[in-house]
Amino acid sequence: MIKVEKLTKEFTRSKAQKKELNTNENITTAVENVSFTCNPGEVFSLLGPNGAGKTTTLRMISTIIQPTSGEVEICGIDAIQFPREARMKIGFLTGSTGLYARLNANEIIDYFASLYNVPKALLKERKAYLYDLLDMKGFAHKKIGKLSTGMKQKVSICRTMIHDPEVLIFDEPTSGLDVITAESIIKLIRSCKEQGKTVIFSSHIMGEVDLLSDRLAIIHNGVLKHHGTMTDFRSEMKDKSLTQAFINIVQS
Amino acid sequence: MIFKIFKKELKETLRDKRTMIMMVVIPMLVFPLLINVVTSISGSFEDSAEEKKIKIGIIGDTSDYLAQKLYDIPSSFGPKEVVAYAGDSSQMLNDYRNEKLDILLFYEPNIQKKLDANEKAIVKWTLDKTKIGNQGRAKSYMQIIEAEARFLRYDALGIDEEALKPFEVIYENSASEQQMIGELAGGFLPYIFIAFGFMGCMYPAIDLFTGEKERGTIETLLSTPVHRWKILVGKMLVIILSGLMAAFSALLGLFLSIQYLDMVPDVKLIEVISTILTPTFIIKLFFLLLPLTIFFAGVMVPVSVYTKTFKEAQSIIAPMNIVVILPAMVGLFPGIELNIATACVPILNIVLTTKSLIAGNVDYLLFALSFAVMLILAGVAVLFSFRQFGKESNVLS
Numbered sequence: 001m002i003k004v005e006k007l008t009k010e011f012t013r014s015k016a017q018k019k020e021l022n023t024n025e026n027i028t029t030a031v032e033n034v035s036f037t038c039n040p041g042e043v044f045s046l047l048g049p050n051g052a053g054k055t056t057t058l059r060m061i062s063t064i065i066q067p068t069s070g071e072v073e074i075c076g077i078d079a080i081q082f083p084r085e086a087r088m089k090i091g092f093l094t095g096s097t098g099l100y101a102r103l104n105a106n107e108i109i110d111y112f113a114s115l116y117n118v119p120k121a122l123l124k125e126r127k128a129y130l131y132d133l134l135d136m137k138g139f140a141h142k143k144i145g146k147l148s149t150g151m152k153q154k155v156s157i158c159r160t161m162i163h164d165p166e167v168l169i170f171d172e173p174t175s176g177l178d179v180i181t182a183e184s185i186i187k188l189i190r191s192c193k194e195q196g197k198t199v200i201f202s203s204h205i206m207g208e209v210d211l212l213s214d215r216l217a218i219i220h221n222g223v224l225k226h227h228g229t230m231t232d233f234r235s236e237m238k239d240k241s242l243t244q245a246f247i248n249i250v251q252s
Numbered sequence: 253m254i255f256k257i258f259k260k261e262l263k264e265t266l267r268d269k270r271t272m273i274m275m276v277v278i279p280m281l282v283f284p285l286l287i288n289v290v291t292s293i294s295g296s297f298e299d300s301a302e303e304k305k306i307k308i309g310i311i312g313d314t315s316d317y318l319a320q321k322l323y324d325i326p327s328s329f330g331p332k333e334v335v336a337y338a339g340d341s342s343q344m345l346n347d348y349r350n351e352k353l354d355i356l357l358f359y360e361p362n363i364q365k366k367l368d369a370n371e372k373a374i375v376k377w378t379l380d381k382t383k384i385g386n387q388g389r390a391k392s393y394m395q396i397i398e399a400e401a402r403f404l405r406y407d408a409l410g411i412d413e414e415a416l417k418p419f420e421v422i423y424e425n426s427a428s429e430q431q432m433i434g435e436l437a438g439g440f441l442p443y444i445f446i447a448f449g450f451m452g453c454m455y456p457a458i459d460l461f462t463g464e465k466e467r468g469t470i471e472t473l474l475s476t477p478v479h480r481w482k483i484l485v486g487k488m489l490v491i492i493l494s495g496l497m498a499a500f501s502a503l504l505g506l507f508l509s510i511q512y513l514d515m516v517p518d519v520k521l522i523e524v525i526s527t528i529l530t531p532t533f534i535i536k537l538f539f540l541l542l543p544l545t546i547f548f549a550g551v552m553v554p555v556s557v558y559t560k561t562f563k564e565a566q567s568i569i570a571p572m573n574i575v576v577i578l579p580a581m582v583g584l585f586p587g588i589e590l591n592i593a594t595a596c597v598p599i600l601n602i603v604l605t606t607k608s609l610i611a612g613n614v615d616y617l618l619f620a621l622s623f624a625v626m627l628i629l630a631g632v633a634v635l636f637s638f639r640q641f642g643k644e645s646n647v648l649s
Contacts, residue, residue: 011645064474065644084477092475098468102267103260114256115476159472 257486434611452498550633
């Protein structure tokens, strides 16, 4: 479960940024008082245009950056007070995630498993399950630099899932991927939901959101514009398409 | 956890060809190449200077006293040709300017008479000192001619040559061969180790921090339940090891070129260097290089953390090499010695302490002071690295 309460993140602008934006203001607010809850066995979508604050919000939830104020709770753990304990429960994947090109897929999986202190027996079991699920056996010993984009994405998914996290955070996971590779991510999200995991993902593709989400939140300029179930969103929308409804909310 | 990070980063670093070239190949080749180039160039200069036929122009005739004496000098003192100009000084000077002659020999026309009358005769050699061998050849010819003339004069005057020597003076060098090498070349060795230590740290530092940002892997690493300081220490250990490895490769190259590649012709020099390169010396050298390499890593990491691209990091770190080399170069100057003041100057203190180690006259209090100064600086640099690595704006783009 993820519980976010009045989450705010402010960044200090550098001299170059102030010059570029022609402003004297030192502080910029990326996320302001954002609150929502994601439940286990549920897929939660965080929607918003570019620069809306989606990545910042997900980075705060995954404890990569610290919020200026507010609270984050991961499976009952205060993620601000105990970030490392919270991270043990989290699997984090972004669309722009890179992999170590000079290592092979197997070495990367072993490395991340060791960082999460996954016991050897469990690692063997998880690898067998994930390699089979993602059809990775054919390239597990190939260097990352020699893999296709789709294969790399499978390695990233395997790396995210190796410690069997209860909470999965996906930041625009299908961005830049072809339809077939994107499909593997969608399958993964569905499978996580079926296993009772808590899934939050950010996107600006309404098709994906419609396909996967149980609940959604729309964020714009760091402020939450909408928060509710997908069923309510569909029933309340006045437009024919979900994309138009999303645009209307953002522009309101 | 630090070891897990270290192991993975080391594996990746060892698989990077660029880092391996900078860390092992170039440092290992530098001494064999340097020794080879220096010995072959100086050897070929010496050989060509010895074999070169020197053309000596004289204003008089080939039957003149000095011309005859020159002819009498055996060819084992170097081949020569005497060209007589019979009073045509302008032609002789013209040929000298056009490099048809190597040396000009001027003497008084009545030189034979003056010598017979036991008077002093003036002899002038004109030569270009920039041309290797010319001065040496003129001096050796003159010494032979003068010794013969002196002997004849003593004989004519009935003087015992030995009676004219009131003293038998001996200048004894109390410095050992090791001390001589320490003073003359001792600064050069640590300079090379420091330069390669720096270069060895550079590529891994950029690759492990800026490279990780550039490749988009840092975010994933920071989402794992590992303390940020442990990630930093694990990575820094690889940078430090790379720096020490580069210095060790340079030392290994030196050892191999002396022991197995037969590159140094001077047997005595080989013996002295072999007595210097003992396991104790190597341990002491690396003990000194350790805080220095930590300091290098501590200086490079904040830059690598701050910069966004490999190119940007390289453009900042590479010029820092000059800042490192300048104090190291001061140690090359003769007369600069290790004392309380110089032991407090970072980098220079390591050069001078190593120089004393090579010369075998190190003061261990100053050794400890140099080490402590570098250790404190290394600590400050590591703390600064930690602060920079902790900054969200530096780590994430």
